[in-house]
Amino acid sequence: xxxxxxxxxxxxxxxxxxxDALLSRKIAGNxxxxxxxxxxxxxxxxDRCPHRFAPLSLGSREGDCLVCPYHGLTFDAxxxxxxxxxxxxxxxxxxxxxxxxxxxxxxxxxxxGDHAAADxxxxxxxxxxxxxxxxxxxxxxxxxxAGYEFCTDNLMDLSHIEFVHKGTFGGxxxxxxxxxxxxxxxxxxxxxxxxxxxPAPAPTRPPFAEGxxxxxxxxxxxxxxxxxxxxxxxxxxxxxxxxxxxIGGQAHIVTPETESTxxxxxxxxxxxxxxxxxxxxxxxxxxxxxxxxxxxxxxxxSFANLDGQDFWAAKPLSLGIDQGGTRARRKIEALLKAEAAxx
Ligand code: FES
Ligand SMILES: [Fe+2]
Numbered sequence: 489x490x491x492x493x494x495x496x497x498x499x500x501x502x503x504x505x506x507x508d509a510l511l512s513r514k515i516a517g518n519x520x521x522x523x524x525x526x527x528x529x530x531x532x533x534x535d536r537c538p539h540r541f542a543p544l545s546l547g548s549r550e551g552d553c554l555v556c557p558y559h560g561l562t563f564d565a566x567x568x569x570x571x572x573x574x575x576x577x578x579x580x581x582x583x584x585x586x587x588x589x590x591x592x593x594x595x596x597x598x599x600x601g602d603h604a605a606a607d608x609x610x611x612x613x614x615x616x617x618x619x620x621x622x623x624x625x626x627x628x629x630x631x632x633x634a635g636y637e638f639c640t641d642n643l644m645d646l647s648h649i650e651f652v653h654k655g656t657f658g659g660x661x662x663x664x665x666x667x668x669x670x671x672x673x674x675x676x677x678x679x680x681x682x683x684x685x686x687p688a689p690a691p692t693r694p695p696f697a698e699g700x701x702x703x704x705x706x707x708x709x710x711x712x713x714x715x716x717x718x719x720x721x722x723x724x725x726x727x728x729x730x731x732x733x734x735i736g737g738q739a740h741i742v743t744p745e746t747e748s749t750x751x752x753x754x755x756x757x758x759x760x761x762x763x764x765x766x767x768x769x770x771x772x773x774x775x776x777x778x779x780x781x782x783x784x785x786x787x788x789x790s791f792a793n794l795d796g797q798d799f800w801a802a803k804p805l806s807l808g809i810d811q812g813g814t815r816a817r818r819k820i821e822a823l824l825k826a827e828a829a830x831x
Contacts, residue, residue, distance in 0.1 A: 492516035494601040499741040501596045512545035521545040525552045531565040534585040593618040612711040616737035617757045624762040627755040634791030636750035639742040644679045644812030656778040662686040670811040677710040679812030692722040714742035
């Protein structure tokens with residue numbers, strides 16, 4: 489069976505990362521070169537010339553075309569060779585794979601399968617973290633040396649906050665007084681924590697004071713392959729959520745690079761104090777500490793501890809709190825099987 493899904497939308501980059509320059513990034517096992525065409529749209533091509541396999545990202549642009557750095561074959565934005573410096577003849581095989589891209593919500597999405605099957609309506613909604621007036625979005629990126637589903641496990645099971653994030657988000661015991669629910673809507677999974685009557689957690693202070701009792705929630709949404717959105721907030725006990733403090737939202741989007749490495753894109757949107765640069769710096773530091781300094785080491789160490797052994801073959805213990813990650817893994821397996829059967 490293939491290692492990675494084809495028919496899904498992969499986050500390839502943040503929009504601001506892709507411009508005139510050639511961005512090289514391995515996505516789901518494929519070396520990929522991304523760049524923005526003159527019309528502003530983004531193209532993604534296999535970053536490997538079919539002649540002697542030079543990375544095209546080391547070459548140069550000629551308008552929307554790419555010139556190979558090695559012997560000068562030139563490819564258009566669809567991956568078709570349009571010039572062979574050595575002959576009038578362009579061999580039929582002088583064609584490289586290209587992928588459909590979409591630029592939405594500040595994210596470059598790349599469809600991993602055939603162009604004709606790329607359905608824009610299937611791109612997960614991340615409008616909550618799109619740039620807009622009255623909102624400040626802080627974006628980050630971390631490279632993780634672990635299979636991407638180990639990040640899914642981490643994010644779909646936020647109980648780890650109590651242990652991993654003692655120094656940043658949590659460790660105040662609120663998870664233990666909450667209830668956890670996994671909701672399966674087919675293509676979408678939800679892993680939600682509801683914690684009534686707990687002291688206002690750090691991210692909601694202010695507006696709540698330290699020690700103020702609140703009803704607190706952490707709602708994680710998942711779509712294949714590993715595109716997750718977290719919505720969190722707190723309200724006075726018994727009050728509707730709309731009356732409380734809803735933190736704008738976070739994106740936690742994981743894209744496989746290889747079987748043992750992945751790209752972890754994070755961002756946080758807020759609606760308070762949007763021009764406060766000191767708050768930006770404080771939050772950026774907090775997220776870097778939490779995601780790079782706390783999550784990443786434990787994810788990488790757990791993955792390395794399996795020494796390449798298959799996850800299920802190692803018989804992972806189930807504690808119930810891990811239902812979200814387990815279901816996500818099962819969904820990926822079913823999708824891979826369906827693609828294999830179709831092929
Ligand atoms: S490797 Fe690209 S033209 Fe030879
Ligand atoms: Fe975490």
